[in-house]
Amino acid sequence: MTETRTLRRERFxxxxxxxxxxxxxxxxxxxxCVGSVRVSFSDTVTALWNGAFGLPIPEGIARNIILRVxxxxxxxxALCxxxxxxxxxxxxxLLRNPLAEGSTLGVSSGAALGAILAVATGFTLPGFSFGGSMVLAMIFAFGSLVMILSLAWALDRSLETGSxxxxxxxxxxxxxxxxxxxxTFASDHTRTLSFWTMGSFSGVSYPHAGALGAALFLFGGVLLRFSPELNALSFGEDNARHIGVNVRRVKLxxxxxxxxxxxxCVSIAGTVSFVGLIMPHIARMLVGPNHRRLLPASLFSGAIFLLLADLxxxxxxxxxxxxIGxxxxxxxxxxFVVIFYRTRKVRR
Amino acid sequence: MLSAEHITVRYGRLTAVEDLSFRLREGEWLMLAGPNGAGKSSLIEAAARGVPCEGTFRWQGEDLRSLKPALLARRIGFLSQKNQVTYAYTVEEVVSLGRYAYRAGLFSGRDGDGGAAVERALEMTGLTALREASMLTLSGGETQRVFLAQVFAQEPRVLVLDEPANHLDLNYQKQIFSLIRRWLDQPGRAVLSVVHDLSLARRFGTHALLMDHGKGIARGPIDEVMTPELLRRVYGMDVHGWMRELLAPW
Known part of the structure; x- marks a missing residue:
């Protein structure tokens, strides 16, 4: 009975x-529906429904705007x-740091550097036009994260928020x-600086959505699976190790x-800052810090927030x-300012 | 139950623990005592795989290094003196984490007996009424009790504690040590702990291991180890005299 009650509370x-x-x-x-050309709610739903099930779309509905653009x-x-x-x-x-996210840690910039390097050098994967920039963005993001954490560790040996x-x-x-x-040197091949530093979704297509969907399904699934370990790591690596977490493997x-x-995400949309900072924070206020609830809540709220930001x-x-950035x-x-101030206040 | 064979811990050129061996038997509460820098915490950290060491820790003859982290956690529960609380988890959520080692598979949730074990741990540490409380609202003593409950929920056979009552007031000290004593009263259990307060060591320990400069100076029943001579040798002062002097005004 108690078990059932606890499990119900732990998950949505x-x-x-x-x-x-x-x-x-x-x-x-x-x-x-909303944009430079307004489309009615019913037309949108009809187009989406008929499009999904292969039914003919009635004349007069802006089919191309809805389904192609x-x-x-x-x-x-939403996926990003x-x-x-x-x-x-x-x-x-993982870092027990409420200010950690891709853009504040510099990981997104590292990924952008990898992506732009692939574009500038013409590195691609056969049959996958943006595969090269995606692969280099992933490698650079990982390298950046490891380097930033190593430098911060070398600085204070405790991965302090400020460091x-x-x-x-x-x-x-x-x-x-x-x-x-x-x-500057490869302006013919690359997109604008504002794309890489502030992000944009203009010109994205179904293959991009497919790649994002596959990545979210695969990597997002892994993150959701590791909710208990993230809960354990929220109390420090020592505590996690003591309760039986294989800390080194899980961290890697x-x-x-x-x-x-x-x-x-960065290879497709550039650097979209702060989504990973604001939404988990709001989700944590609403559902608490338990990652079994926090991760799904962050996932949904992040999608909704970015949709509204793009709108x-x-x-x-x-x-x-x-x-969009x-x-x-x-x-x-x-x-960021509010969270940083509150974090400092709590630690004092 | 737990034995240490020729343990040496080094931090670069510094040798914190040197060729130290001991055995912990069922029903024993072995107190690790000694001055600052004696290597007590390093020894505990080495047992918890927090720092690399030479030598072998064995669980009933089996090398601890061969055990997977979850299996080690089912046998030995570690309670650190410094626990980091950043987010507003509830007391029950933190105690429930103690059941991590019993999760059956890759995608399984909690183990079958998890709820009951968590309930027992909450009850034993007097935290049932606080189960919904946020960790960020607790006092230092309550926080330490929560992590002790987490270790109890883990249902280990041996407790390893690094100064469990550090920075706690007298009331909490008494509570924590009495709780551990009650836990130890069950058969098949043993405790190994680092303590700075020799009065607490004398009051609750059954055995003691005196350390100095990384070496084991004496090991045995607490009355035989905590003698004026041995304590003077390790601490470089008249410990008994000092204790008497402290208590004199009372």
Whole structure:
């Protein structure tokens, strides 16, 4: 009886899962409806339903806008938001640092450097046009994460919040300088600097959504599986080892998984900052720090947040489209200050 | 139950523990005592695989290094003196983590007896009423009790404790040591702990291992080891005289 009660509390109920899925689907439909050309809710639902089941789409419905332009974009945004938020929640648990996420640690910049290097050098995988930049982004993300954590460890031997953020900022500046340098010398082949530093989903297509979906299914699944270990690591590596966690193996798996997922996101959408910082933090306030609930909550809330941020970026100054990172960074910077202040206050 | 054979721990050029051996038998509470820098915590850390060491720790004859972390956790429970609490987990969530080693497979949840073990641990440490409380709202003594409950929920055969009552007031010290004493009263159990407070060591320990500069100076029943002569040799002062002087005003 007690066991059942505890298990129920540890995981989401089917009703909560249903409510979160419904909220996500509604936000996705909203984002398909709203844009420079408005599409009605019923037209959108009809087009999506008929398109999914291979039925003919009635005349008068903006089929191309819904299925060729907005749907792939909305899918990519949702998957990317979910992935980045999930990674942020996992890193914050692993490092016991509420400010840890891809962009504050400098991992996203490292991934961007890898991706841009692949584009500039023409490195590709056969039959997979953006495979080269994806692979290099994943490798560079992992290398960056290991290097940043090693430097922070060498600095204070305890991976203090301040040390990690400091090294992360320095590394981000260093990576940005290298990215600028590569763009200067290879401007014909690469996208703009603002794409790599502020992110954008313009021009994404179904293959991108497929790659993001596969990455989220695979790497996100691994992260969700390691919820108990993340709970254990939230109390320090010693405590985790004492209760039977194979700390070295688990840490390596988590670092590789997080780097790979961030690498895939960055190679497709550039650096979208702060999603992995804000949403896990809000999710933690709502559902508590237990990763069995926190990770799914971060996944859904990250997807919804990035969808709304993308909607804002597309429509705020329409027809001009803002880089999505502008919106996430404005919200994220404010959140960063609040979280940093509260963290310091708690430690005092 | 647990034995250490020729354990040596080195940090670079510094030798923290040198060729130290001991045995821990059922029903024993072995107190590791000695001045700062004697190597007590390093010895405990080596047993917990926190630092590399030469020599062998054995569990009923089996090399501890051959045991997987989860199997080791089912046999030996470690309680550290410094536990890091960053997020607002509930007391029950933290205690439930003690059942990690009993999870059956890759995708399984908690083990069959997990709930009952957690309940027993909460009850034994008097934390049932606080089960929903956030860890960030607890006092130092309550926090230490939660981690002790986590170790109890782990259901190990041997408890290894590094200064379990460090920084706690007298009331919490008494509570923690009395709880461990009650736990030890069950058959098939033993305790190994580092203590700085020699009064606590005398009051609760059955055996003692005196250490100095990484070496074992004496090991045996507590009355035979905590003698004025041996303590003077290890601490370089008249420990008994000092204890009497401290208690004199009372």
């Amino acid at each position: 109920t089917p009703l909560t899962c249903l409510a979160l899925t419904a909220a996500l689907l509604l936000t996705m439909i909203l984002c398909i 907005r749907l792939p974009r909305v899918l990519c945004v 938001g979910a992935a980045l938020s999930l990674c942020g929640a996992a890193m914050q648990g 990690i953020i400091l090294i992360g900022v320095i590394f981000t500046m260093f990576s940005s300088a290298l990215i600028s340098l590569i763009i 798996i988590l670092l590789i998984t997080v780097s790979a997922l961030i690498g895939v 804002t970026a597309r429509t705020l100054l329409s027809p001009i489209e803002l880089p 502008v919106v996430t960074s404005i919200v994220g910077a404010a959140a």
